[in-house]
Amino acid sequence: EQLFHPEEGDFEVRIKKGGRFHHYTFDHHPCDVVGWDGYLYPWIFNIRDFEPITGRIHQPPPVHQTFRGHNYVVCSFCPRKFDYHPESIPAPYNHSNVDSDEMIYYVEGDFMSRKGIGYADITLHPGGIPHGPQPGKAEASIGVEETDEYAVMIDTFHPMYVTEEAMRLDDPSYPFSWLED
Known part of the structure; x- marks a missing residue:
């Protein structure tokens, strides 16, 4: 998939600050940058530098944890060997996150547990669902x-x-992707 965005035109970027949205328009795709003078975060971590933990059976989500804050965790899913027990089932099990909302940004690749998910998609599974x-x-x-x-x-x-x-940006058909074809 294309990582750079050479398209030209009007690209509106909306930033929420102080409870209000501020609108900026660029004449190029806002993600098409060669470099950046300065940064807006305290440090940088490239997801390709994350070394996943694997096991004979399906590993719980905390093995993917990259960062932790007082009210959130960030996990990285990267290329890795799947569970290697002869009777293992690599796909994650059905679950409900009782105490947390789960948002996933799909960067690239083939997501074996989902159909209809592609490059740069985002899913949100509210707690308890x-x-x-x-x-x-x-x-x-x-x-x-x-x-x-x-x-x-x-x-x-x-x-x-x-x-x-x-x-x-909501895909109203997403909840129905769990129904049999």
Whole structure:
């Protein structure tokens, strides 16, 4: 997939500051940069530098934890060998995050537990809502030896609220992707 964005035109960037949205328009894609003079974060960590932990059976989400704050964790899903016990099922199990909302940004690769997910997609599973592999994905994972995916997950320990701006990007068919075809 293309990592750079050579397209030209009007690209609106909206920044929320002080409870208000501020609108900026660029004549190029805002992610198409060669360098950056300064930064807006205290440090940099490239997801490709994360070394995943693997095991004979499916590992729990904390093995993917990269950072922790007082009210959230950030996890990195990277290319790795899948579970290697002869009877293991590599796909994650169905679960409900009772105490956290789960947002995943799909950077690139093939996400074996999901269909209909692609480059730069974002999913949000609010706390308490059951989710996991879509129908047939757990069975399809049996015998698969490795994954080639990059995704960043944020689990928040307080509810996330979706803005009106984000709701315009909602895929109303996503919840139905768990139904059998």
